[in-house]
């Protein structure tokens with residue numbers, strides 16, 4: 837059994853934007869950057885806004901509430917690179933965008 841979950845079809849997430857999906861009880865933000873897909877935790881660690889609603893520029897998403905910025909490639913918080921939010925593996929199978937979200941410990 838695959839441990840990847842299909843969340844959307846190729847083309848459903850516009851370039852430079854994100855979309856949020858529930859996978860195994862977690863909200864995951866999937867972004868499209870230059871035709872590739874990247875997934876991080878959707879919940880902003882500041883006050884819980886959906887990062888998927890933010891705009892992406894040069895691989896960085898700005899939280900829509902107070903503009904904290906996170907790298908969509910690895911989840912790094914741009915203002916303190918020692919702090920990261922979770923990132924998840926993404927693959928495209930056919931026209932399906934799939935993410936791998938391990939169960940919470």
Ligand code: FES
Pocket residue numbers: 880881882883884885899900901902903904
């Ligand atoms: S909730 Fe994201 S920066 Fe405040």
